[in-house]
Amino acid sequence: MIIEAKELSKIYGSGENKVVALNEVDLVIAASDFISIMGPSGSGKSTLLHLLSGLDKPTSGSLTYDGKEIYSFSDKELSAFRRQSIGFVFQQFNLLPVLTAKENIIMPLLLDKKQPDEKYLKQLSDWLGISNRLTHLPHELSGGQQQRVAIARALIAQPDIIFADEPTGNLDSKSGGEVMEMLKNIQRKMGKTLVIITHDNRIATMADRQFVIVDGVLSEVAAR
Numbered sequence: 110m111i112i113e114a115k116e117l118s119k120i121y122g123s124g125e126n127k128v129v130a131l132n133e134v135d136l137v138i139a140a141s142d143f144i145s146i147m148g149p150s151g152s153g154k155s156t157l158l159h160l161l162s163g164l165d166k167p168t169s170g171s172l173t174y175d176g177k178e179i180y181s182f183s184d185k186e187l188s189a190f191r192r193q194s195i196g197f198v199f200q201q202f203n204l205l206p207v208l209t210a211k212e213n214i215i216m217p218l219l220l221d222k223k224q225p226d227e228k229y230l231k232q233l234s235d236w237l238g239i240s241n242r243l244t245h246l247p248h249e250l251s252g253g254q255q256q257r258v259a260i261a262r263a264l265i266a267q268p269d270i271i272f273a274d275e276p277t278g279n280l281d282s283k284s285g286g287e288v289m290e291m292l293k294n295i296q297r298k299m300g301k302t303l304v305i306i307t308h309d310n311r312i313a314t315m316a317d318r319q320f321v322i323v324d325g326v327l328s329e330v331a332a333r
């Protein structure tokens with residue numbers, strides 16, 4: 110899947126309250142790229158993530174996935190496309206507290222009226238080290254375990270792309286390191302595209318291509 114953003118701008122408010130949150134961002138993300146985007150608070154990171162993942166629409170500009178302009182999809186087409194192609198990992202894990210780990214993981218499929226592939230679920234949970242925690246509720250799990258459940262949920266529908274927003278922001282450095290190793294393997298071994306938003310330089314430098322965003326302007330600072 111190739112993602113191509115052209116001159117993406119997002120302006121909030123008007124007059125004195127006008128904020129240019131994103132200023133003509135151009136970005137091409139190739140299949141199985143690992144990209145990090147770093148920037149100070151208020152620089153436009155969340156806005157960019159919301160636009161790239163089709164959660165929000167820009168003031169101007171275009172975004173294509175394999176040549177298809179996704180902002181021209183209907184809301185229904187767009188949410189189906191997102192559920193199929195994109196997995197999200199958040200800083201706050203966003204697990205539903207009354208559901209078990211397994212129920213949380215398979216929720217995206219149930220919303221799509223699909224049944225989980227038990228073999229894939231088992232592979233995923235073995236690999237993430239949460240097989241013996243599937244019947245636990247989120248509050249019975251450590252932060253690192255909750256984030257690994259969230260990663261399994263992001264992968265259950267076998268999307269091409271994972272967007273991770275400060276995935277280690279609520280973890281101590283040991284669990285954070287483990288979660289980053291897993292995310293990196295998802296990109297290396299499973300061949301997924303990985304886009305990570307972070308303000309941790311150690312995480313940013315793990316990526317193959319590093320970007321910085323300042324006042325809504327995105328620049329590539331390093332690539333290997």
Ligand code: ADP
Binds near residue numbers: 149150153154
């Ligand atoms: P970051 O994620 O880097 O902290 P954001 O993308 O959240 O930055 O915000 C970029 C800029 O846009 C900030 O100046 C913020 O105040 C502004 N902004 C974000 N969302 C809104 C909104 N819904 N309404 C008005 N201004 C917003």
Ligand code: ADP
Binds near residue numbers: 250284
């Ligand atoms: P990690 O190093 O992964 O963050 P912790 O040291 O926080 O793990 O937790 C160690 C063990 O204690 C884990 O296996 C977890 O299941 C269990 N545990 C952590 N928090 C809770 C809790 N609130 N309730 C029940 N068990 C917990």
